[in-house]
Amino acid sequence: MYRLLIVDDMPIVADGLEGLLQEAAHLNVKLYKAYSGSKALDVLRSERIDIVLCDIKMPGMEGIDLLKEIRHRWPHCKVIFLTAYDDFEYVRSAMSLGGFEYILKVEDDRKIIRTIEKAIDAICEEDAARSLVQQAYRELLDADGGVAMSDVPFGSEAVRGTLRELRIAIGRKQAEAAQPEAEETAVQAGTAYFQLHKVRLLGEYLESGREAEFDKLFGELNAFLLGNATGHMHKLECLHALNAVYIPNLAACGLQDELDVLRTLYKRIQSGEEGSWETIGGCFRIFAATIFKCKRSAANVNANDVIDKIHAYIEAQIADDLTLATLAGHVNFNPSYFSRFYKQTTGNGLSDYIADIRNAKAKELLQRPAMKIQDIAEKTGYHSSMAFIRFFKKQNGITPEEYRRRNLHGSRT
Missing domain, CATH: 1.25.40 (Serine Threonine Protein Phosphatase 5, Tetratricopeptide repeat)
Known part of the structure; x- marks a missing residue:
């Protein structure tokens, strides 16, 4: 069994990755978590870790600083970086210091699994190579040949x-x-x-x-x-x-x-x-x-193109159940990182944007006197008229009916 350490300063991300890897039973890994670089070092000092899956940008000790420590003290450990679009040049320098691989945060869960499989394969190859060299020594040297090798660094x-x-x-x-x-x-x-x-x-x-x-x-x-x-x-x-x-x-x-x-x-x-x-x-x-x-x-894909694509999808599918997994899948993102990516790129929360679009759509439909509240609720993604009314009042301070009366009265005068 291999030992894998997940390092991310956002617990929701680290926990999500832990859940993903727990489901991938074929990897046969024992999982550890740390919510900072310094905590990761504590784990590394107490456990033999084979693979580290690490966010490259964290407060305090960043991923690249953690890599330097790992390469110095545990050179056989494979470090895989998780990086966003704007980290790309930064991660290049990290890879030159001995990082094993990097994964863009826009990539899906399958890429994470494949990269970990690749790291495990590399560890197996290195173990096999050490065994091969040791066997060669045993075969080529006499018992008193004077060369002993208990561990050949690879x-x-x-x-x-x-x-x-x-x-x-x-x-x-x-x-x-x-x-x-x-x-x-x-x-x-x-x-x-x-x-x-x-x-x-x-x-x-x-x-x-x-x-x-x-x-x-x-x-x-x-x-x-x-x-x-x-x-x-x-x-x-x-x-x-x-x-x-x-x-x-x-x-x-x-x-x-x-x-x-x-x-x-x-x-x-x-x-x-x-x-x-x-x-x-x-x-x-x-x-x-x-x-x-x-x-x-x-x-070098433009992050704004991704945002434009997801905005267009939300506006076209506003009547549907817009879950995080559905939206992330539409742009081939890892759901664990999609919400964070959206916030970093736009400065706003994804749920806030969806709420704004639903609210604008509701106001537009309320201008139609013959349209029932239940129908408007369904057109804006709510299967219950009561849930829609609570949402609308929270957004606007008044109920949908009050909004309709005020606007219809204003249009007559």
């Missing part, structure tokens, strides 16, 4: 250093057993494994918009793919992994032509056209730039 530098030590150990075995071909195969396998780890990092950089880091790491991987010493099967393994990263991103951006090109080049390489490696490497680089551009465009 990360690009740590893995690189570990592989260097493995190569030394392999070299020792070469001298002892005089089996150079077998040992060379082992070195290549270790190098290929490290390249697959790079591909996973490329996927993370692509998802989180870390373009500069992506370009640098891709250059290293491309050199491996073009290297004469790299075996064809190891190249194909990396190509399979790269396709798994690129294809869903290209599809999500609607880049069908690029997908077709990728499939064509892949078939050529499978058929043994070695010259296609240079071509596909160039395509991967160009496609990545296109994906990054697509993601930037999606992140």
